[in-house]
Ligand code: FES
């Protein structure tokens with residue numbers, strides 16, 4: 041597989057060329073979700089629940105429909121019922137019975153912001169006015185926000201018939217616990233008895249929003265014959281197509297979805313909110329329909345990731361050998377099942393070789409918006425708990441925190457909690473790179489502390505497709521099905537150029553719509569450069585084989601005597617030296633005479649992805665007067681396999697770390713006693729701004745993945761896993777106080793200082 | 796609702812439009828004039844994605860009414876490049892990989908441009924504070940700051 045890595049020197053890979061989609065984004069011509077419009081277009085708005093939990097008794101929209109300019113209104117009565125069924129692998133299972141109820145509430149509203157109806161009108165102001173004319177009768181029910189309270193015996197139930205899955209025999213009583221899962225390796229109970237030291241701690245994290253700057257937006261148009269088209273900002277337009285078609289009872293092939301440019305997503309744009317509404321309204325009214333969310337709607341009705349309550353117990357020998365570990369993870373799913381608790385259970389201890397370990401997870405519904413993936417979903421939450429506990433273990437036995445981790449680091453062959461074995465190197469190398477950083481040992485100032493943490497993420501493979509078209513001037517168009525969020529058009533173009541042996545500038549990468557290229561899973565799980573990269577490389581290899589055939593035709597020799605070298609066909613074997621080489625461009629120019637269009641398509645269901653691993657340290661300064669935590673220095677090392685475009689790899693790392701800093705220090709959902717979100721805006725939900733942070737130092741560690749032609753591992757997610765613990769550990773270093781409850785906002789830090 | 800007639804300058808061109816008094820400049824730019832380069836991230840003045848200049852002053856166009864544009868001169872991202880020539884800041888943003896998703900980029904560029912007009916030689920800290928009204932969720936700001944400082948350097952070189 042790794043022929044390309046070893047056989048020739050890379051020319052394009054490992055450089056950082058300008059991205060092919062850069063200029064339209066710099067000049068304002070790039071079309072994002074809300075930038076599309078069509079003649080005759082209507083504007084739609086969504087009516088949302090003001091209550092956290094209520095039965096829907098009656099929805100009367102006759103007055104709203106009578107308002108001049110209103111063209112159509114839909115409620116859940118306009119959507120077909122779905123079967124109650126968990127589909128797909130457990131880790132990412134989907135239930136359309138839940139999904140249709142999240143799109144438009146049916147029997148009950150389950151959170152403030154839950155969609156109830158959608159109105160299409162000739163202007164957005166009219167649509168807004170119409171919302172006020174819709175009369176909804178509610179029977180208000182008691183609500184529950186906190187995960188522990190939702191698990192309590194007498195908690196208000198979101199679903200009166202929900203029986204916990206994964207428990208045998210199944211409980212007889214309904215609860216808010218959708219699922220219990222457990223993983224175990226060895227015999228942790230006996231092993232804890234042999235431990236010389238045991239550290240046990242409890243943690244809580246707050247739900248945080250992905251915080252993409254572009255609110256959800258889409259435009260749809262439907263024809264009377266059942267066809268429809270959607271332009272939307274999404275991580276996966278194929279996902280949009282599958283979900284929307286199923287939710288509306290359409291034929292998949294009748295729905296054509298286009299990936300607009302996407303203004304950030306981080307996992308939050310892998311589901312549908314607006315698209316089915318826009319298509320349904322377009323069908324009903326016969327007009328194109330555009331819907332955009334306000335920022336308040338984004339906060340109240342999309343995302344976030346789970347908040348959690350966790351208990352971690354680690355048993356260690358005084359020489360630093362970890363002998364036993366246990367983690368109990370209770371994750372909020374929001375209003376419908378499906379928190380990333382399973383990932384949390386799998387990732388928490390994955391960096392380490394611990395022969396006896398157990399994790400138990402609970403997926404718990406409560407009256408909040410349904411949790412959605414957020415960068416390495418589930419892993420940062422469990423890592424905050426595990427890595428904070430690891431810090432206390434290091435301090436208990438008086439060992440350097442990097443040394444403790446290195447001593448126990450997982451290697452190739454180390455068993456994993458879920459039965460598999462580690463298949464890749466890179467963890468130790470990454471820790472060593474961090475350890476070697478000149479500032480790891482540098483002295484700290486007054487009120488300063490240093491903290492270390494690591495993070496694991498699976499990374500992803502899966503289904504991707506592409507088509508490569510060779511043009512008559514020797515340039516190529518590479519069409520993939522992967523929406524580009526952070527520069528993947530650049531990396532796919534680099535891999536294509538490298539494989540074909542042509543200039544990067546000769547490759548034009550595009551994202552084709554769902555009906556123009558093969559099925560491709562969403563951009564997520566750090567899978568695109570790996571899996572889509574692989575299919576692009578395969579297609580380019582097919583192009584090379586075809587170019588050799590064409591050269592053989594031109595030379596009138598046997599095709600087995602043509603080889604491809606440095607972007608040219610050369611006669612070889614017994615024909616070696618008979619003709620001067622033919623360049624890519626020369627062969628492309630003879631397309632018509634040699635057999636017509638030169639095109640190759642390829643699809644993969646890629647396996648062999650290697651996990652992501654990041655090790656980070658940070659220095660903080662805690663203001664004893666205000667409790668404010670300032671990040672003084674931040675260093676993040678990550679194993680990227682091979683950096684295709686080093687600058688964008690670094691960008692992924694710095695971006696992930698800064699999101700983690702927000703998660704650690706400021707970001708949280710604040711609910712009042714009525715279950716209403718009190719900080720649904722960027723003023724009060726405070727994400728890091730440029731003046732809050734220093735330069736983040738990224739260290740790219742390259743331990744190539746042997747299962748990818750260029751060694752790619754995926755870089756987008758592992759970086760957000762360590763920061764919360766790294767910062768908590770640094771705060772502990774600075775103050776001697778252990779913060780176990782996120783965010784570590786100034787009031788909490790002050791309270792800890794005063795305790 | 797009757798509409799108001801507004802005469803203004805946008806990116807050096809005189810423009811006339813009709814708008815309702817409640818409409819923001821952002822809505823007018825995007826929905827009436829189809830200048831969708833200016834983005835909406837929040838609508839409440841908290842993200843900077845909608846940054847434009849009005850008479851050379853930096854303004855959140857989501858907090859500025861369309862009718863207030865009467866007689867003013869407005870610059871949006873669409874007016875930054877000159878013909879086929881990108882502005883130095885635009886060039887530096889690509890070179891430094893200062894955009895990932897790019898949704899914050901138009902507002903960031905306008906804000907950076909106003910900074911450099913006032914202070915051709917800003918420090919890193921001054922740059923961070925000037926841009927603190929512009930949220931970027933993707934980059935962690937490193938590359939944006941590098942791009943702005945590098946553009947400042949090139950612009951200073953060009954002048955001396
Ligand atoms: S849209 Fe104007 S500041 Fe966010």
Ligand code: FES
Pocket residue numbers: 253303304893894895896897898899900930931932933934
């Ligand atoms: S590049 Fe995505 S928000 Fe800045």
